[in-house]
Amino acid sequence: MRGWAIVTGCSTGIGRALVPALRAQGWGVVATARRPETLADLPDGPDLRRLALDVTDPASLAAAVEACRDLDLRVLVNNAGYGVPGPIEHLRPADLRAQLETNVVGLQAATVAFLPLLRRSGDARVVQVGSILDRMAIPLAGAYCASKHAVAALAEALRLEAGPAVRVMLVEPGAIQSDFRETLAKGLGDLPERLQGTPYLAPMLAYLARQKARAGAHGLSAAACAARIAEALGRRTPPRRLVIGRDARIALLGRALLPAPLWEWAVRKTFGMG
Template sequence: MSKRNVLITGCSSGIGQALAQGFANQGDAVIATARKPESMANLAALGCRTLALDVNDAQSRQQLADQLSGQTIDILVHNAGISAMGPLLELPEDKLRGQFETNVIAPVLLTRALFPLMRGSSAPLIVNIGSVSGILATPFAGAYCASKAALHAISDAMRMELAPFGFQVTTVQPGAIQSNFGAAATANVTAWLADNSLYAAIRDGILARAGASQVNATPAEDFADELVRQLSAGRAPRETRIGHGSRTLPALKRWLPGARLDRVLSGKFGLDKLTK
């Protein structure tokens, strides 16, 4: 297989960093991006090109495109993402808007900025890192689940719209993958959840959902190795699910009656303990 130019967002840690290592280890040329390039020192030592990118900033996106002018990008991996956990009606507006800016709007706008560089590839591929949370919505993760469901829909539309130009689009729906995602989500919701919240009595349930992504989580390196393998074995998959729970949770959504599923999830995160 010939060497490919792979650009990945959100490479400061977790899935992004593991993917950068995985592609680099098999000989691909990796452009790793994050808001703070110093967070990618280990990737630079591995031979990756590390560049600053704030996916939500138009100037930063254009600067990246300008830096790469004249080059070809074969694979674009939209991995950068955040999780705004907590009750929907109490979630601060800036958190709600930021959830969609980062997880939904930024991938579209970055693809737009880098599209001219991808058209030069003989087999351009866009990889959107979604989540099984975009399939199975849970209490206290409504904004995050909705953002990933939206990204899945964007992937489907993008796949059809770009097919005439030779592009492939792969939607990745990870299960629980080891990262600092849970810790960041927990710290975030702890910072704003008020003592007089409607859900104060089940605060532990909210925090449990914030950290749920790290329960029996699959090592990021194992996830990355499997995804890199799939993206390097001929035609890329339309959709793939990797990691702990990536099969079980969608199956629950598909086969468990809706009312029963609501009761199960409500009980898991303590909503059954609240009274009117």
């Protein structure tokens, strides 16, 4: 084996797809999830371990580090995360704190916790799974966009501070076919009630209804995304940033070429913002 990789957030989506993709590339994989029973159907083998891990819980992180101490751990893939929907004007402080706690603070806590084990190998690699939204924002997902902007900043700062001793790769996917949008809808809570009588309700409901269809039409499968990550990770020098998906590349090009007022008009029109 090339060594071991620990992946957070393996219950669904990209994290789940990364388990077979990394194993196929010769890595042993420590697959983690807050609910380890969601990992039960992963094929057994000497190159797989399953662990319970909640990146927001210091005790859970400490236990996971201890469970990996006997491994030749070389890779950490910070994939755990979710999205809080809603317009900025109606975003409560508690909503924003919860979003940042998992996507940013939890990611950083996992990085700090596992770096000592990774450094033992002399070939430490950290993969921060961000989003193409770490370079732009869209309406009705400001909290999620803010968290991914922070992930990009943390990745770049770690790369500059650690130098060649820690190879840091920021992954920037576009739309991915996964359960992310179902999770997003479940996270609405009382938001529809709070938006009653505001101009945001109709665009918010349309946004949620459109996301799954859009991912199906334009997004990559989680397996295809994971294969790209696994291939890039296996290179002697992984790329600093890995943009994944045709839609992500088109968005970057449009943002770069269009004047700001025209870009913003197009985005607002796309999201029905008047």
